[in-house]
Amino acid sequence: QVQLVESGGGSVQAGGSLRLSCAASGYTGRSLCVGWFRQAPGEEREGVAAIYTESGTTYTVGDLKGRFTISQDNAKNTVYLQMNSLQSDDSAMYYCAADLDLGLLGCGTRADFRYWGQGTQVTVSS
Helix, strand or coil: CCEEEEECCEEEECCCCEEEEEEEECCCCCCCEEEEEEECCCCCCEEEEEEECCCCEEEECHHHCCCEEEEEEHHHCEEEEEECCCCHHHCEEEEEEEECCCCCCCCCCCCCCCEECCCEEEEEEC
8 A cells, every 4th residue: 555755845935945845656567647726714625736657757737837836856765846936825644645556547636545644834925
């Protein structure tokens, strides 16, 4: 079973940057779809970005493409979310999610992920 551990969250001033990490285990030798999501208090969870580890194919939701970038380090079995030019509306709990069975075409922020991390808090102040 895939296990995910998130890190890198914290408090940052508006305009600053953070890099979140999602370390995955339990899938050695297999392709993985990994997504980043966020949820602010009282709001619905929304997708941020996704990556298919076999090909490195990425997707970032349209309104975040210029500021957020998803990437991976295969040697470390880790997926990252680089967040730049942070603003107050970016404050949320950020989660990574993963699945083994989605494939390339099924890998995106709208996929139904089976495995989820505990989340890491991002707070942007002005």
